Amino acid sequence: KAGVTQTPRYLIKTRGQQVTLSCSPISGHRSVSWYQQTPGQGLQFLFEYFSETQRNKGNFPGRFSGRQFSNSRSEMNVSTLELGDSALYLCASSSLTRGGSYNEQFFGPGTRLTVL
Amino acid sequence: QQQVKQSPQSLIVQKGGISIINCAYENTAFDYFPWYQQFPGKGPALLIAIRPDVSEKKEGRFTISFNKSAKQFSLHIMDSQPGDSATYFCAASRGSSASKIIFGSGTRLSIRP
Numbered sequence: 194k195a196g197v198t199q200t201p202r203y204l205i206k207t208r209g210q211q212v213t214l215s216c217s218p219i220s221g222h223r224s225v226s227w228y229q230q231t232p233g234q235g236l237q238f239l240f241e242y243f244s245e246t247q248r249n250k251g252n253f254p255g256r257f258s259g260r261q262f263s264n265s266r267s268e269m270n271v272s273t274l275e276l277g278d279s280a281l282y283l284c285a286s287s288s289l290t291r292g293g294s295y296n297e298q299f300f301g302p303g304t305r306l307t308v309l
Numbered sequence: 310q311q312q313v314k315q316s317p318q319s320l321i322v323q324k325g326g327i328s329i330i331n332c333a334y335e336n337t338a339f340d341y342f343p344w345y346q347q348f349p350g351k352g353p354a355l356l357i358a359i360r361p362d363v364s365e366k367k368e369g370r371f372t373i374s375f376n377k378s379a380k381q382f383s384l385h386i387m388d389s390q391p392g393d394s395a396t397y398f399c400a401a402s403r404g405s406s407a408s409k410i411i412f413g414s415g416t417r418l419s420i421r422p
Contacts, residue, residue, distance in 0.1 A: 235413070300352030
């Protein structure tokens, strides 16, 4: 089975721009989550989607948004980029079923976003 | 209450030695404790996980020790190899939602040949 893929792998933007990151989960996985990873804050939860519905959102400003498509692929968007948005953005998928117990999260390689 | 405290921040171990990374939590509602391994340029990958009804779980050279009363758990890597050099994250979660997973701050492990 192919793993979680994320595109692009690297991105350089300037302050004020917006960016869209893409994630393709493992085939058959309907749950996709996004995380921001920085040296100072570690891994922080951004969003969780299941069957095109956002289940949960982390403590991030409204500039961070996301969506999931019917094929379980997901995108996240960051508008009006700030220097502090520079981070590794990780996507994870799981075979979680609604109401089920915790299932293993499979992480993609991440998108390294640099904001200048 | 929601924090998972991980130590040490970095660790250097000689090849063949035992690497030990520790984590502590406060929320007794956590019911799943995974460890993730992350190599540079890669996303974290699940290494081993434990539920609080057991005190130890071993998979190859990797062992989780879990002390429910002390609210602590640790990762032991026996016969550490240079290929084990990576960043290790402990985590604790409650229920099925990814939003309920709390990650430790990470330990950068270097195995010296």
